[in-house]
Amino acid sequence: MKNRTIIFVLAWLLLSLTNWTAAQTQTNLPAEKISKIETAITSFMARQNIPGVSIAIVEDNQIRFGRGYGMADVENFVPAKASTVYRIASVSKSLTAVAALHLAEKGRLDLDAPVQKYVPGFPTKNFPITTRQLLAHLSGIRHYKRGEGERTNRYENLTESFSIFKDDLLR
Numbered sequence: 001m002k003n004r005t006i007i008f009v010l011a012w013l014l015l016s017l018t019n020w021t022a023a024q025t026q027t028n029l030p031a032e033k034i035s036k037i038e039t040a041i042t043s044f045m046a047r048q049n050i051p052g053v054s055i056a057i058v059e060d061n062q063i064r065f066g067r068g069y070g071m072a073d074v075e076n077f078v079p080a081k082a083s084t085v086y087r088i089a090s091v092s093k094s095l096t097a098v099a100a101l102h103l104a105e106k107g108r109l110d111l112d113a114p115v116q117k118y119v120p121g122f123p124t125k126n127f128p129i130t131t132r133q134l135l136a137h138l139s140g141i142r143h144y145k146r147g148e149g150e151r152t153n154r155y156e157n158l159t160e161s162f163s164i165f166k167d168d169l170l171r
Helices: 002-017 031-048 091-105 131-135 158-164
Strands: 051-060 060-074
Touching: 031 051, 031 060, 051 091
Parallel strands: none
Antiparallel strands: 051 060
């Protein structure tokens, strides 16, 4: 069950990280494969009570199938599309932690080095902040204030994204 959820999340990430702006449905798959895919997806959604999902199947760096199912916004009756962008909130924390630990395991990330080693634009604070502290929520950086977590800002670069808290003191 967890593997299927991960597949859906990865499909969403693929769709959101590419600038794919195709229509609701794109397919280069035979009808019998599409039928099996749709049966599996709708069955999974029903069993898990999932209101909406967007998926993509990629082969040889080409999107072979993409489609939205159900509702992206139940309250406002907005249907899911292949290109729907979902707010994943804290789901990305575990994905980021796994990626960081893989890098550390391979010797490509020092969890105890100041974060500026990897992100030079990260604001300097009165105490050094490490990747380990960031991953464990022990860095002293505050949580979002009211209204900040719901923003849909698109930042041009990583340094610009720090503007929310760059002038804050550590807690």
